[in-house]
Each structure stands twice: as structure tokens, then as C-alpha cells.
Amino acid sequence: MPAGLAEDLISIRRDLHQHPELGLDNPRTQQKILDALDGLGLEITLGRDLTSVVAVLRGGAGSGRAVLLRGDMDALPVAQDLDVDYASREPGLMHACGHDLHVAGLIGAARLLAARRDELAGEVIFMFQPGEEGPGGARIMLEEGLLDVAGVPVVAAYALHVGSAGERLGTWYGRSGPLMAAADEAVIRVIGAGGHGSQPHLAKDPVPVACEIVLAMQLMITRQFNAMEPMVLTVGKIVGGTKDNIIPDDATLELTLRTFDAEQRLAAQHAVRRLAEGIAAAHGLSAEVTWLMGYPVTVNDATEYAFLRATAEELFGADRYVDMPHPEAGAEDFSFVAEQVPSAYVFLSACAADDPLTAADNHSPRAHFDDSVVPDGAQLLAELALRRLANPR
């Protein structure tokens, strides 16, 4: 890595860390990215409905193909509880998921690749994305033409995510196939008819029906779905009624569903609807089920993931690479890109604590990310682009 670049990336990261921004509107972060990319000879496109930056680097040995590298930009509504001299200056806001490291790393990859432009056998698209934590900036960027911006097919996409706990500092970890869950929400409204609590036979009580639906959904998971294909369903909210002796007109359930396969995801949604409507009907009531589709399953393409893993092992040593036995039940909107382009996504530990198992995890007010890994992230992304464009497969 060129002299001074690592220090520069860390200082960019610490500046971003002091000025976290939320959701789709990250104007200061956007300006910081534009300043950091200035002079590299990139073609820049700014988002219309979000403060994204898409930058295209045209290689000297054009091949008619492009590779996409992504870094997300947004922070979280978390009040930082960490004593560092670059702590957040925005009350109630914090880069608690490490996206500041992602931005700095992607800037580093752009600088490394711009310096080796003559060797690049194609184009590189740098995707700086707001709104990963919601409502999903990646989907908007795709709608705004992300994959068409270089004018040539995008053959692969890569992204990384830092973690503040779980693995030792500098460890890469990932897996082929499903890596993170699809996360969907449902609202189930059980519609009955209210009445006096002393005369339930004259009413249609939605409360026991709602309870039956809650339990039946857990039974559904073990009886209707393969035990080797996990899913998580949690009813996090249940609301009905006003007073002990009044039967309410309706009762409402809100749930999150986490699945790891596109077919299983739709099958589970269908099964929840059938259970809720069927159980309500069996008692002479009705149910309305409304699904809010969240981020899809994040799937690592087997070939691209094997390539990423081999590249990371060669650059950083096999002792720094760990295979994850299971996917994580979190969700990630890079999945919208991975649905359209063969992709690989990897985690990188930025754990600042001595014991990763007791360290504060991402999204904690005490999450502490060690930014000494930022240059490694930059180097991996740059190497993936160089090598993938050189290898047409």
C-alpha cells in the first residue's frame, strides 16, 4: 500500500465517525466521499432520491465488462457510550455498525485501483450507498440505474462488513450460499365482534383466537418445514382490548420472519396467511394478514465466494480466514444487488477488545471498531476487482 494511504483512510474514517448521518440522507458523508475521490479521474453519478455516489473507473485494458464494489454509508440512532477522541459529535447518533469503515475502505480501493488503472481489464463501479439500515438504499440505487452506469455488463459484485465482536481482530469470515436472512414483517388483524366479558357467547372474542394463531405458527415451523432448513418467527407485539371485562372488536399481532431461502420465504408467508385465516374462520371470525416484504436472503455465489476466499487467504494468510457454520439471522440490502449479479460478501473483524466473545456487538452503544483493518478491506476489494476482470471465466 502506498505510503500515507493507510493513515489517510483512517483519518477519513475518524472524521466520518464524528459526523454520523441516518437513512437515505447522508449529505456530509457524500461530500466527504466526493472530496476523497477528487482527482482520480472517475465518472461520478449522484443519487436522485438519496445521497448516493456511484463512481466508475475505466481501466486501460477495457474488456467490455465491469465489477461492482460496494460500501454502505449510514449510521444508527444510537447514543454512543464509548470514550475515544473521535467519538460522535451528533447527540443520539452513532456509526454503531461500522459503515464509516466501509466508506473509508471503498475510498481506499478506488485510490489503489486508480493508481493501477493501466492493468485493469475492464471497468470498476464503486457503489457508495446510504440507507442500509433502512429503508433500503440499494434497491433505490438499482432503480436509478446502478448496473447500467458503466455501459457494459456487471459480471460480479463484492462487499464486506466489519464486526466489533465474535472473532479476533483481522479475521475474515463468511460462507458459500445463504449468508444472511430475508427479514419480512407481517401484521395480522383478527376481526371479531366486541361485547360484555360476562357474555362471550354473544360476542366474537378475537383474543383467544389471536393467542391460538401465535402458538400455531410455532407449531407450523416444526410440522410444515424441514428441520434442516431453519427459520425464525417472532411475534414481537400483541395488542387487543382496553379493560378486563370488555371483549374487543379486534386484536393485532406483529411478527418478524427470518428465512434463508427464497422458496422457503414465500412458503412460510403463505403458511402464516393460511393458518391465521383458517383458525379465525374455524371460530367464526376473520383475519387480515398484511406482509411487508423486507430485504431478501443474502446469497454468496459459490464461484465468486471461493474466489474471494482464496484471494483473502493469499493476501492475508489462511490463519486469518474462518468458515461460518451457519448463516446469520440479520439482513442486508446488498442482497438486492446479489439477486441480479453473482456476488460475494464477507465479514472482517474490527474487534477492538481482547476477548471477542464478551465484546460489545454491532449496534451496541459500546461497539468499538478498530480501524487498523480499513487498509486490509481496501486491499481485498481492489484485488478482487483486478483479478476478476483479468479472469473472464
Ligand SMILES: [Zn+2]
Ligand atoms: Zn451494517
